[in-house]
Amino acid sequence: MGQPISPGKFRRLQKLSDGKGQFRMLAIDQRGSMIKALSRAADRDPDDITYQDTAQVKRLITQILSPLSTATLIDPQYGYPYSIDVMARDTALLLSREETGYEKAGPGNRERRTILTKDWNIEKAARAGADAIKLLIYYRADTSAETSRYQQQICQDVGEQCLRHDLLFLLELVTYPFEAASDSAQFAREKPGLVVEMTVEFSKPHYHVDILKLQFPAELKYADRFADGAFDNRKREAVYGIAEVEQFCREVHQAAAVPWVILSAGVDIQEFLENIRLACGAGASGFLCGRAIWSTAIDHFPDLTKVERSLADESARNFRVCNDAAGTSLPWYSHPRFGSRDEIVLAQQSESWYRDFSAS
Numbered sequence: 001m002g003q004p005i006s007p008g009k010f011r012r013l014q015k016l017s018d019g020k021g022q023f024r025m026l027a028i029d030q031r032g033s034m035i036k037a038l039s040r041a042a043d044r045d046p047d048d049i050t051y052q053d054t055a056q057v058k059r060l061i062t063q064i065l066s067p068l069s070t071a072t073l074i075d076p077q078y079g080y081p082y083s084i085d086v087m088a089r090d091t092a093l094l095l096s097r098e099e100t101g102y103e104k105a106g107p108g109n110r111e112r113r114t115i116l117t118k119d120w121n122i123e124k125a126a127r128a129g130a131d132a133i134k135l136l137i138y139y140r141a142d143t144s145a146e147t148s149r150y151q152q153q154i155c156q157d158v159g160e161q162c163l164r165h166d167l168l169f170l171l172e173l174v175t176y177p178f179e180a181a182s183d184s185a186q187f188a189r190e191k192p193g194l195v196v197e198m199t200v201e202f203s204k205p206h207y208h209v210d211i212l213k214l215q216f217p218a219e220l221k222y223a224d225r226f227a228d229g230a231f232d233n234r235k236r237e238a239v240y241g242i243a244e245v246e247q248f249c250r251e252v253h254q255a256a257a258v259p260w261v262i263l264s265a266g267v268d269i270q271e272f273l274e275n276i277r278l279a280c281g282a283g284a285s286g287f288l289c290g291r292a293i294w295s296t297a298i299d300h301f302p303d304l305t306k307v308e309r310s311l312a313d314e315s316a317r318n319f320r321v322c323n324d325a326a327g328t329s330l331p332w333y334s335h336p337r338f339g340s341r342d343e344i345v346l347a348q349q350s351e352s353w354y355r356d357f358s359a360s
Contacts, residue, residue, distance in 0.1 A: 008166030021331025023286030112138035132168035159208030203257035253283030
């Protein structure tokens with residue numbers, strides 16, 4: 001028998017997933033990276049990209065692609081006020097809690113601390129209709145004690161607030177290199193262990209995480225099958241084989257005490273499709289993806305007609321092939337946290353539940 005779950009969170013898990021219990025979720029909460037992409041496409045300085053420029057593009061992405069998703073993640077600054085009215089009616093809503101970017105910290109300023117969005121909180125998100133809260137935590141187990149505690153405390157605080165409001169807590173975990181470049185053989189070797197370590201840490205029950213959004217636990221460009229430049233025509237050193245990559249994915253699944261989904265981390269669509277197949281084959285319950293699906297449409301900015309056409313054509317096609325690739329996803333209710341659909345136990349289920357009911 002699985003662990004009890006509040007009826008509110010149970011209902012929201014149903015809303016975030018499809019009829020098979022699989023997550024096929026769209027991310028459009030990017031802010032800093034979105035502005036940079038728009039500035040490159042328009043050949044403008046980032047400071048010349050207006051608030052309305054960003055909001056309009058987010059609105060188009062949401063309007064065209066949210067009907068293909070089971071849930072859509074948007075930000076409170078640019079996304080929500082100009083996109084909520086065009087989001088597909090049957091699509092669940094996720095709202096982000098963190099600010100774009102991060103604060104540098106620790107020895108040599110090589111550590112990263114999450115920044116929470118000012119004047120925004122879980123109560124406001126609940127009032128805005130959110131089904132889930134997304135928080136991004138940068139993490140390495142070998143950071144200074146101060147940075148580790150800081151990141152852990154932010155996560156615990158958000159988890160407790162989500163519990164209080166009976167909102168799902170979706171935690172995005174992102175690790176990063178200290179010395180090596182992110183695209184390097186050295187970081188490719190480090191990444192599997194780093195991903196597993198942070199999955200173990202934030203699976204602990206006091207964080208109250210409901211879904212983990214995880215990086216792929218390897219760099220496929222450095223796997224023997226793809227190191228000849230399969231994704232970008234650049235040859236790299238092969239540091240592991242596909243069998244090892246499959247084992248890394250299984251180790252992540254074993255470490256995840258709650259259902260997990262794979263994130264795209266800005267890779268192109270072909271690499272992300274391989275990530276989906278490998279992760280879902282090991283136990284992931286789907287994906288939460290942004291740039292791999294819609295980034296090429298942004299290249300047409302500032303011509304919004306071309307952006308819209310590209311979203312409806314190439315981006316929608318990308319989304320559909322991702323949905324197909326995730327067909328082997330483990331239903332969230334089949335994760336060991338629950339056991340099976342029939343084994344789910346609702347907390348406080350009794351004839352007096354309406355008196356006793358408490359999200360905490």
